[in-house]
Amino acid sequence: xxxxxxxxxxxxxxxxxxxxxxxxxxxxxxxxxxxxxxxxxxxxxxxxxxxxxxxxxxxxxxxxxxxxxxxxxxxxxxxxxxxxxxxxxxxxxxxxxxxxxxxx
Numbered sequence: 081x082x083x084x085x086x087x088x089x090x091x092x093x094x095x096x097x098x099x100x101x102x103x104x105x106x107x108x109x110x111x112x113x114x115x116x117x118x119x120x121x122x123x124x125x126x127x128x129x130x131x132x133x134x135x136x137x138x139x140x141x142x143x144x145x146x147x148x149x150x151x152x153x154x155x156x157x158x159x160x161x162x163x164x165x166x167x168x169x170x171x172x173x174x175x176x177x178x179x180x181x182x183x184x
Contacts, residue, residue, distance in 0.1 A: 091148035
């Protein structure tokens with residue numbers, strides 16, 4: 081139970097940090113139309129330069145975010161943490177109530 085909340089806390093912190101890191105990065109090109117308009121060797125998403133500290137932080141935040149997402153989904157499916165009582169796919173059907181046939 082403690083592990084679930086620890087992973088959840090790390091997940092939320094990494095999520096917020098990832099948002100901040102992505103928003104702080106500068107754009108690689110002016111706009112998408114300029115990338116296709118004869119800019120020489122540039123690709124559609126700008127030139128490929130050396131990896132800066134921001135791109136490395138973005139990569140690591142994305143990796144940690146994916147790992148914590150998978151871990152949380154596994155933990156909640158095994159009911160280690162704050163999972164629900166069942167799954168939609170568990171085969172439990174709600175009780176149905178049949179109405180009497182219509183009279184002519």
